[in-house]
Amino acid sequence: MIDEIVDYCHQKYQSRENVCANCNNALCLNDTCEQCLKDIHFDPYCHRSYDCPNMCNYYVCQNIYRYATEMAWIWFDFITQNTGEGKPFQQLEICSIGCGPCSELVALEEYCSHNNLILPYSYVGFDIENTWNEIQGVLKNNSNHPNAISFEHTDVFDYYNTHNKPNVIVLNYVLSSMVKNAPNSINAFVDNLCNLVFTLNPCALLINDINHYSTRSYFDRILLSIISQNNGISVHRFHFENTQKNYYQYGIQRKHGRLLINPNIQIQQLYSPNSECHSAQIMIIKK
Numbered sequence: 001m002i003d004e005i006v007d008y009c010h011q012k013y014q015s016r017e018n019v020c021a022n023c024n025n026a027l028c029l030n031d032t033c034e035q036c037l038k039d040i041h042f043d044p045y046c047h048r049s050y051d052c053p054n055m056c057n058y059y060v061c062q063n064i065y066r067y068a069t070e071m072a073w074i075w076f077d078f079i080t081q082n083t084g085e086g087k088p089f090q091q092l093e094i095c096s097i098g099c100g101p102c103s104e105l106v107a108l109e110e111y112c113s114h115n116n117l118i119l120p121y122s123y124v125g126f127d128i129e130n131t132w133n134e135i136q137g138v139l140k141n142n143s144n145h146p147n148a149i150s151f152e153h154t155d156v157f158d159y160y161n162t163h164n165k166p167n168v169i170v171l172n173y174v175l176s177s178m179v180k181n182a183p184n185s186i187n188a189f190v191d192n193l194c195n196l197v198f199t200l201n202p203c204a205l206l207i208n209d210i211n212h213y214s215t216r217s218y219f220d221r222i223l224l225s226i227i228s229q230n231n232g233i234s235v236h237r238f239h240f241e242n243t244q245k246n247y248y249q250y251g252i253q254r255k256h257g258r259l260l261i262n263p264n265i266q267i268q269q270l271y272s273p274n275s276e277c278h279s280a281q282i283m284i285i286k287k
Helices: 002-014 034-042 053-082 103-114 130-142 156-162 175-181 186-198 213-229 265-271
Strands: 092-097 121-126 149-152 168-172 203-209 233-239 280-286
Touching: 002 053, 002 103, 002 130, 002 265, 034 053, 053 103, 053 130, 053 168, 053 203, 053 233, 053 265, 053 280, 092 103, 092 156, 103 121, 103 168, 121 156, 130 149, 156 186, 168 186, 175 186, 175 203, 175 213, 186 213, 203 213, 213 233, 213 280
Parallel strands: 092 121, 092 168, 121 149, 168 203
Antiparallel strands: 203 280, 233 280
């Protein structure tokens, strides 16, 4: 599944016009979208969204292998411990907030495929960026369960006031984006998230994000809020080794941070994809 999605994005990117129609980056050399992504991810003064289809295609080719690998690890922990006969989660009703290109869904399907695992699930992805729509459509078309997948461009908390509620909530690089781009909204978001979790039994909250205090502090705030209202909570924390620089040890260190699925040589040469996982993760389970 992951290779089909990357191949589609690669073909679209290579056939693009020389200049992105709505690119406002003065440093863009009309060669690649790499600088735009660097600005979005690392420039503290850049608050641009993923507003360009070309950039979204480049993003997938560069990043999805790493982000899907990170999520595959946490899916493994969740599935092996909490699903199956006699366990609390028989079917997964997944809500992914800020889903973008849905690397967590790619990870889940790849995990089930590689392990010959039949795991009933539904997936609702929420994202306000319409530029991801085409890629999300490709993902759905390549899924083994297309009828189980839907996408919403609305407020997630309003949505669940009138729809069946999930039992698995995924935040995959959402909190760090809010810390950078929506600091005045993140506290209300966390409060609404915790209030939603309070209403769910059972429930799993899976968070994967940068291993930095500015983001991990919200991991702990969410955890403390949920624990204050519930008994029988289990918590699991993880991090990956960073061989490139010093890193924070948050919970259990993963055995390795290598990609579980490697991009082909062409993708490596053209997009310099991330080849090592660096995130911190928390899994909160209400049984």
